[in-house]
Amino acid sequence: xxxxxxxxxxxxxxxxxxxxxxxxxxxxxxxxxxxxxxxxxxxxxxxxxxxxxxxxxxxxxxxxxxxxxxxxxxxxxxxxxxxxxxxxxxxxxxxxxxxxxxxxxxxxxxxxxxxxxxxxxxxxxxxxxxxxxxxxxxxxxxxxxxxxxxxxxxxxxxxxxxxxxxxxxxxxxxxxxxxxxxxxxx
Amino acid sequence: xxxxxxxxxxxxxxxxxxxxxxxxxxxxxxxxxxxxxxxxxxxxxxxxxxxxxxxxxxxxxxxxxxxxxxxxxxxxxxxxxxxxxxxxxxxxxxxxxxxxxxxxxxxxxxxxxxxxxxxxxxxxxxxxxxxxxxxxxxxxx
Numbered sequence: 178x179x180x181x182x183x184x185x186x187x188x189x190x191x192x193x194x195x196x197x198x199x200x201x202x203x204x205x206x207x208x209x210x211x212x213x214x215x216x217x218x219x220x221x222x223x224x225x226x227x228x229x230x231x232x233x234x235x236x237x238x239x240x241x242x243x244x245x246x247x248x249x250x251x252x253x254x255x256x257x258x259x260x261x262x263x264x265x266x267x268x269x270x271x272x273x274x275x276x277x278x279x280x281x282x283x284x285x286x287x288x289x290x291x292x293x294x295x296x297x298x299x300x301x302x303x304x305x306x307x308x309x310x311x312x313x314x315x316x317x318x319x320x321x322x323x324x325x326x327x328x329x330x331x332x333x334x335x336x337x338x339x340x341x342x343x344x345x346x347x348x349x350x351x352x353x354x355x356x357x358x359x360x361x362x363x
Numbered sequence: 364x365x366x367x368x369x370x371x372x373x374x375x376x377x378x379x380x381x382x383x384x385x386x387x388x389x390x391x392x393x394x395x396x397x398x399x400x401x402x403x404x405x406x407x408x409x410x411x412x413x414x415x416x417x418x419x420x421x422x423x424x425x426x427x428x429x430x431x432x433x434x435x436x437x438x439x440x441x442x443x444x445x446x447x448x449x450x451x452x453x454x455x456x457x458x459x460x461x462x463x464x465x466x467x468x469x470x471x472x473x474x475x476x477x478x479x480x481x482x483x484x485x486x487x488x489x490x491x492x493x494x495x496x497x498x499x500x501x502x503x504x
Contacts, residue, residue: 234398237405238436238463239443241395245504281398309442318447319430319471325444344441 198362203307204331204339209266209298212279212291219264219337226261226359227333231308233269233324234281239345240265243328244285246349251287253353260335260360263289268299268310269324306331306339332359386414387453387489392499394483397473405434405467406485406499409460412453419450420459420495422488429472431485436464450490477501 211217219227228247232240244265251258265282267273270293278291293299303310310326328345332355340359343352392408412418423431436445451466453459461467468485477483479501487495 234400235403236443236445237395237403237434237469238445238467241398241504242463277400280400284396284398311442313444313446315447318432318469320447320469323445325439325442327440327442328438329441345438345443 198334198340198358201339201342203305203342204333204337205305206337207298207302207305209292209294209302210275212275212282212293214275217290217292222262223337224260224335226335226356227337228261228263228356229266229306229331229333230264230329231266231268231303231306231310231326232328233267233326234273234277235269235320236324236326239326239328243330243345244282244287244289246347246352247289247330248285248287249349250352250356253349254356257357257360258288261288261356263287264292265289266292266299266302268303268326269312270294270296270299332356334359334362385495386416387412387418387487387493387495389487389495389497392497394470394477394499394501396477396479396501396503402428402473402476403469403471404473405463406431406470406483406497407461407463407467408497408499409458410453410487410495411458412455415455416491417455418453419490420453420487421450421490423468423485424488425470425483425485427474427483427485428470429474431471432469433461433466434469435466479503 206219208216208218230243247263254261273293282289282291308327310324312322312324314322330343331339332341334340340362341355389408389410394406395404397404423433425431433448433451434445435448451459481501483499485497487497
């Protein structure tokens with residue numbers, strides 16, 4: 178059922194490709210810690226389109242799939258790629274320290290920054306963007322806990338406003354054309 | 364005739380017992396290259412059941428990692444949920460695919476850092492006591 182909703186959202190993305198992009202009622206500025214252990218403010222990226230998604234580096238499937246997809250998007254953007262930054266916000270600050278984020282993001286060829294913070298800081302950003310996550314204890318597993326998390330990709334324009342949301346099923350081509358629309362939307 | 368029978372018998376004796384009874388077989392195994400800070404990764408494979416009996420995979424073993432578990436991923440609204448599962452069914456005369464976005468075998472604590480193209484061996488344990496060997500090749504995605 179929800180997969181159908183995702184596919185319907187994709188269809189709307191395609192159908193609406195010639196309409197002006199609305200400003201979506203989610204998002205906002207935030208401050209977190211980047212993968213160089215420096216404080217990071219979203220407002221420092223004004224002038225660039227920003228792609229944001231939430232995940233964790235121990236995620237074996239959805240997160241590496243999304244990062245691989247975004248690497249392809251980054252390459253497809255060609256000369257526009259330098260105007261786009263990806264932010265990977267960890268919802269697992271216990272395991273995802275700045276060095277872990279930096280090392281693991283380095284495996285993907287794209288301009289991305291890993292972000293972490295205290296749990297209250299992360300929860301605030303998650304709430305602002307309408308995302309969600311849940312720590313699920315798995316005492317019988319070596320992992321001890323897993324993290325259920327939303328997989329929506331948020332595309333922000335150069336003024337930091339969310340202009341598009343992509344479901345997990347979005348293809349590289351759909352995200353690439355969406356990012357181009359966001360870049361042209363200011 | 365006697366000579367033919369003798370040759371057949373010798374031929375059968377040369378086939379390992381597991382291969383003669385391979386009602387369940389694995390193919391197309393691959394594992395995701397672990398991220399730089401990790402010794403854990405996911406393995407994917409297609410398991411075919413050529414018998415008339417439904418089978419269950421009830422465990423995974425490997426010498427190449429400290430632990431192996433079966434995990435299921437599913438979406439609830441737009442949220443990805445991943446949880447360990449105790450067993451996985453393979454329908455009679457059917458197959459079960461461990462694919463990205465559905466099922467995978469988690470390997471925890473790989474004993475060596477693999478490169479693209481390296482292979483890893485794991486063993487699936489079935490509910491009838493038999494085992495299925497799996498060979499998976501490491502690749503990036």
